[in-house]
Amino acid sequence: MFRAASRRTGANVAKLLQSQPKSRTRAIYTNATTRPTLQSQFHNARPLATPYISGTRHLTIMQKIGRRYREASKGIWRKNPVLMPLAIFSIVGGAFIFAYISYVEVTRVNPQYHNFPPPVADALRTAVYYTEIDLNPPKALKAYKEALRIAAELDVHPFSDEVLGIKLQAAMMLEKAGLMKPAIDVLERANAETLAWVDAGRAGDAAAAAAKVKEAQGQAQKTTSNVEVDTAAKEETVQDLEALAQYELRQRDKALKKVVGIMMKLGELYSSEHIQEDKKAEAAQVAAVELCLKEMHRRQRLGLPVGSSNSDDGSAGDAWLNLTEIATALAELATTYTAKERYELAMPLYLRALDLIRNAEGSAITCKQVVLLNGVASALVGQVQVPVKSQPQEPVAAAQTVESARQWAQKALDVAAHIQPPVRDEECDLTCVVATYNLGELAELQKKPVVAKQRYTEARELADKIGYQEGSLMAKEALKRLGKN
Structure with a gap:
């Protein structure tokens, strides 16, 4: 009995000794500071990397969101093979559209309103919306009037480029809406007001400004030399007055330039199908030309550059019309x-315009010279074909006129032959067709049917080549006429 008890006791002791290293190892890790001497006895044991933590692991908010995202994204491409690519494409496309709109807003839209005060610019944005996006003449006109009212309250110059531009934009909106008569009224009023301001300024305001400058200079000279501050202030006042006078002169030049454009636009509107008032159209064009010639003579008399292209001042280089305009x-x-068969009046205008174009272009010849050369030839041909009794001036010998017209038309073709793309455009080709056809008519008048047939054939081939149906039809009719004869 005692032997059995002894064996059981020995077995328990052996089990206790077998399990003791593990418990001691745990004690080494957790109580290393209190029992450091026991570490050497168990140097072969591997300490635990981390303590055993019982219970569940608590996740952060971001980890929970990430886990839910991974769970939700599982199989999304397999479950939505069409909608998923479409959604991504829509997002990317929307981003590109937004970027493009922002780019246009910054590079194109905002510069248009840069010179306007913010309240005026806001009113103009509304006006432009009802002009370009959603055409609504009443709302657009109301917004334009509001912009003009705000500009007047903010002391913007009433005849500056910005204010006149608002008026011209309003007229353009009315024309776009088909309201030709109101558009003409707006242009006529702007034209009359601007021209009156320019004339009054040149007659009286300029002299008054010069008198003020002289008066300020006289006061500055009378001031005692010991008052340095007052002298400097008066000199600054003189400079301000001179700058103001120069600004007014520059504004008058710019306003006069716009007056010429307004007159030409009035001529276009009066001659349109909606109005058809040819007399008023001609009167507007005559007024524009007379104003140009009058200003040219004034500038020549004062020693000023005739065209802005000759000006070296970059700030005022576009104050007045250039020679091409x-x-x-x-x-x-x-x-x-020419359309009214008043060739005797058209001839000097063509010649004067040709002279100005040659001075403006120099060696850089363009199609404008070709058009004007052919215009001179057409006017000469018209003078020959119109009965002599209907011409108010003494008739020139028909043979000399025909030969002169032939030389002008041939000169137009020679000049066009030296113009190469990209300078050469459709205008050159159309003019060459007309000039070649005119040479055929002139050959008929000179009793040269063979030459006339050759010219008409060339005109037809060139018209067919560029797709000018009207020119081709006229050349074919001329060839038929020659065939009958």
Whole structure:
């Protein structure tokens, strides 16, 4: 019995000894500071990397969101093979559209309102919306009037580029809406007010400004030399008055330039299908040309540059019309006279416009010279074909006129032959067709049917090549006429 008890006791002791290293190892890790001497006895034991923590692990909010996102994204491409790519494409496309709109707003839209005060710019944005996006003449006109009212309250110059631009934009809106008569009224009023301000300024205001400058200079000279502050202030006042006078002169030049454009636009509107008042259209074009010539003579008399292209001052380089713009006004009036078969009035205008264009272009010849050369030839041909009794001036010998017209038309073709793309455009090609056709008519008048047939054939081939149906039809009719004869 005692032997059995002894064996059981020995077995328990052995089990206790077998389990003791593990418990001691745990004690080494947790109570290393209290029992450091026991560590050497168990140097072969591997300490635990981390203590055993019982219970569940608490996750942060971001970890929970990430886990839910991973769970939700599982199989999303497999479950939505069409909607998922479409959604991504929509998001990317929307981002690109937003970026493009922002780019246009910064690079194109905002610069248009840069010179306006913010309240005026806000009213103009509304006006432009009802002009370009959702055409609504009453709302647009109300917004334009509001912009003009705010500009007047903020002391913006009433004849500055900005204010006149608002008026011209309002007229353009009315024209776009088909309201030709109100558009003409707006332009006529702006034209009359601006021209009256320019004339009054040049007659009296300029002299008054010069008198003020002289008066200020006289007061500055009378001031005692020991008062240095007052002298400096008076000199600054003189400089301010001179700057103001120069600004007013520059504004008058700019306003006069816009007056010429307004007159030409009035001529276009009066001659449109909606109005059809040719007399008023001609009167507007004549007024524009007369104003150009009058200003040219005034500038020549004062020693000022005739065209802005000759100005070295970059700030005021576009204050007045350049030579090309003046030539355009002359050529448009000449075209009007040609359409009315008043060739004797068209001829000097074409010649004057050609002279201005040559001075402006120099060696850089463009198609404008070709058009004007052919215009001179057309006017000469018209003078020959119109009965002599209907011409108010003494007739020139028909043979000399025909030969002169032939030389002008041939000169137009020679000049066009030296113009190469990209300078050469469709205008050159159309003019070459007309000039070649005119040479055929002139050959007929000179009793040269073979040459006339050759010219008409060339005109037809060139018209067919560029797709000018009207020119091709006229050339074919001329060839039929020659065939019958």
